[in-house]
Amino acid sequence: METKLQIDITKTSKSKLQETDFDNLVFGKTISDHMFVADFKKGEWTDFRIEPYAPLSLNPANATLHYGQSVFEGMKAYKNDEGDILLFRADANQKRLNESAVRMCIPEVPEELFMEGLMQLLDLDRDWIPNKPGYSLYIRPFIFATDDYLGIRPSENYKFMIFTCPVGHYYSKPVTVKVEQKYTRAAEGGTGAAKAAGNYAGSLYPALLAQKEGYDQLIWTDGKTHQNIEESGTMNLMFMINNTLITAPTNKGTILKGITRDSVLKLAKEMGYPVEERFLTVQELEKALIENSIQEAFGTGTAATIAHIAKIHLNGVDYELSSKSPDSFSIQVLETLDKIKYGKVEDNRGWIIKL
Numbered sequence: 635m636e637t638k639l640q641i642d643i644t645k646t647s648k649s650k651l652q653e654t655d656f657d658n659l660v661f662g663k664t665i666s667d668h669m670f671v672a673d674f675k676k677g678e679w680t681d682f683r684i685e686p687y688a689p690l691s692l693n694p695a696n697a698t699l700h701y702g703q704s705v706f707e708g709m710k711a712y713k714n715d716e717g718d719i720l721l722f723r724a725d726a727n728q729k730r731l732n733e734s735a736v737r738m739c740i741p742e743v744p745e746e747l748f749m750e751g752l753m754q755l756l757d758l759d760r761d762w763i764p765n766k767p768g769y770s771l772y773i774r775p776f777i778f779a780t781d782d783y784l785g786i787r788p789s790e791n792y793k794f795m796i797f798t799c800p801v802g803h804y805y806s807k808p809v810t811v812k813v814e815q816k817y818t819r820a821a822e823g824g825t826g827a828a829k830a831a832g833n834y835a836g837s838l839y840p841a842l843l844a845q846k847e848g849y850d851q852l853i854w855t856d857g858k859t860h861q862n863i864e865e866s867g868t869m870n871l872m873f874m875i876n877n878t879l880i881t882a883p884t885n886k887g888t889i890l891k892g893i894t895r896d897s898v899l900k901l902a903k904e905m906g907y908p909v910e911e912r913f914l915t916v917q918e919l920e921k922a923l924i925e926n927s928i929q930e931a932f933g934t935g936t937a938a939t940i941a942h943i944a945k946i947h948l949n950g951v952d953y954e955l956s957s958k959s960p961d962s963f964s965i966q967v968l969e970t971l972d973k974i975k976y977g978k979v980e981d982n983r984g985w986i987i988k989l
């Protein structure tokens with residue numbers, strides 16, 4: 635690989651590879667040997683390095699701890715049968731990280747720094763990418779403030795880091811969801827479109843209440859009227875009604891622009907399905923649930939790709955959705971995406987980077 639940036643590499647003297655049980659991976663628990671680090675100081679990104687994964691030392695006055703100036707990404711790398719590493723739509727994650735950063739007053743990471751840091755990290759830890767069917771390497775890039783100062787202003791210093799986690803076959807069992815009409819995840823003008831740490835912190839409590847009632851996740855509604863279906867907080871939501879695929883639009887700034895969402899919409903169009911990017915109203919959803927006219931309801935996100943919805947709770951009623959037949963759209967699109975990601979079909983959309 636041609637190296638354009640100077641990245642200092644310190645290899646671990648004690649790899650955890652041998653002691654890792656690849657048959658029992660828990661999402662996000664097993665972390666590969668190395669991490670990429672860059673520092674932002676005096677107005678520029680410097681000190682690019684790959685080091686053994688290790689704890690950081692933080693000052694108690696660290697700005698992120700108090701004011702939450704922090705953004706992240708989530709993406710995956712796969713191995714094909716030849717052992718090549720295939721990265722899925724990493725350019726889209728790089729762009730989205732910077733869009734999130736701008737909203738949170740965090741300096742953007744140049745494309746070359748992101749890609750070169752990522753490539754060299756993956757190359758060094760390539761043995762951590764499982765080559766079993768359905769397995770992959772989850773990649774977590776993130777940027778956070780590191781000023782040691784309690785004043786309220788954008789930090790002057792930041793860290794950009796990437797670490798990775800091998801993950802097992804993530805088959806999501808069908809999920810049960812509750813339509814949330816009291817609490818709010820995102821408001822127009824807020825930070826809902828940014829992959830920002832604080833959005834998650836604010837979602838935990840309402841999600842916990844729903845879990846106590848027996849639901850896996852929430853369906854968020856808009857913060858103003860609670861009459862429009864938005865997304866699920868870690869996944870975008872899609873509904874197939876009258877053979878038309880419906881999903882919330884991203885132009886209000888309250889929906890995270892999921893890369894899985896975008897990929898599924900593009901494939902749906904290629905497969906000839908009409909696609910509507912518009913808000914499904916709670917009323918419309920309720921009517922469709924009563925009439926049993928929802929053919930499919932599912933979430934889309936990097937972790938599971940597609941998570942089918944088995945039950946929706948709305949206005950005090952639990953509605954069961956019928957199970958999917960193998961020729962349903964969501965099952966077909968999942969298969970297509972898997973084939974693309976694992977290199978089983980030719981990538982003619984420019985979605986795969988091979989290294």
Ligand SMILES: *Cc1c(COP(=O)(O)O)cnc(C)c1O
Pocket residue numbers: 708829865866867868869870890891892893894895934935936937
């Ligand atoms: C990350 C995320 C998604 C899914 O995005 P993908 O790029 O498909 O993984 C959906 N909603 C929220 C709030 C997210 O943070």
